[in-house]
Amino acid sequence: xxxxxxxxxxxxxxxxLSKTVISARKPSKSQxxxxxxxxxxxxxxxxxxxxxQNATSAAVTSPPGLGxxxxxxxxxxxxxxxxDKNYQSEPVARAQGFYxxxxxxxxxxWFAYTLVFNSTQHKGTLNIMGxxxxxxxxxxxxxxxxxxDFFMSRGIVTFETDTFEGAKYFRxxxxxxxxxxY
Numbered sequence: 458x459x460x461x462x463x464x465x466x467x468x469x470x471x472x473x474l475s476k477t478v479i480s481a482r483k484p485s486k487s488q489x490x491x492x493x494x495x496x497x498x499x500x501x502x503x504x505x506x507x508x509x510q511n512a513t514s515a516a517v518t519s520p521p522g523l524g525x526x527x528x529x530x531x532x533x534x535x536x537x538x539x540x541d542k543n544y545q546s547e548p549v550a551r552a553q554g555f556y557x558x559x560x561x562x563x564x565x566x567w568f569a570y571t572l573v574f575n576s577t578q579h580k581g582t583l584n585i586m587g588x589x590x591x592x593x594x595x596x597x598x599x600x601x602x603x604x605x606d607f608f609m610s611r612g613i614v615t616f617e618t619d620t621f622e623g624a625k626y627f628r629x630x631x632x633x634x635x636x637x638x639y
Contacts, residue, residue, distance in 0.1 A: 492638035499552055499629040500544045501536045513537065527558040538572060542619060542628065550574045564591040568598060581605015585614050600635060611637035
């Protein structure tokens with residue numbers, strides 16, 4: 458009886474691990490086409506001592522002594538989103554949410570935010586969350602819902618760092634592909 462239970466346990470573990478390996482593979486060429494896709498630029502200006510008027514984000518925690526990679530730092534933001542790389546272009550949306558640094562041995566952050574659209578082209582929101590593995594050239598975050606023009610949308614946002622000026626300013630290219638559109 459014990460031998461049968463061990464066999465069943467190992468079979469269960471094998472099935473769980475094999476499913477994990479299969480689901481971690483790259484998507485096949487039969488990947489569905491997105492129902493909607495567009496590119497936007499996310500601009501972030503971190504609050505400093507002398508730039509209250511220009512700042513679009515602020516660190517609300519910054520624990521000391523937890524490594525060289527900002528581990529534990531939490532940043533709240535209300536950042537402009539544009540159609541091009543120019544920070545002074547008319548924003549098509551606002552990114553409102555937070556990110557925190559969650560790795561002690563490299564730069565890595567976890568994002569949760571809403572793109573709030575209020576333009577002639579789009580009205581509504583897209584909710585985005587996931588890990589930003591900053592050292593990778595391209596990183597995917599999940600679109601987990603939306604409202605208005607993006608009602609119940611699901612998809613992927615591919616981040617690519619476009620410009621990085623230390624902690625003061627960064628710009629991220631967001632390639633948004635929606636696979637569920639209503």
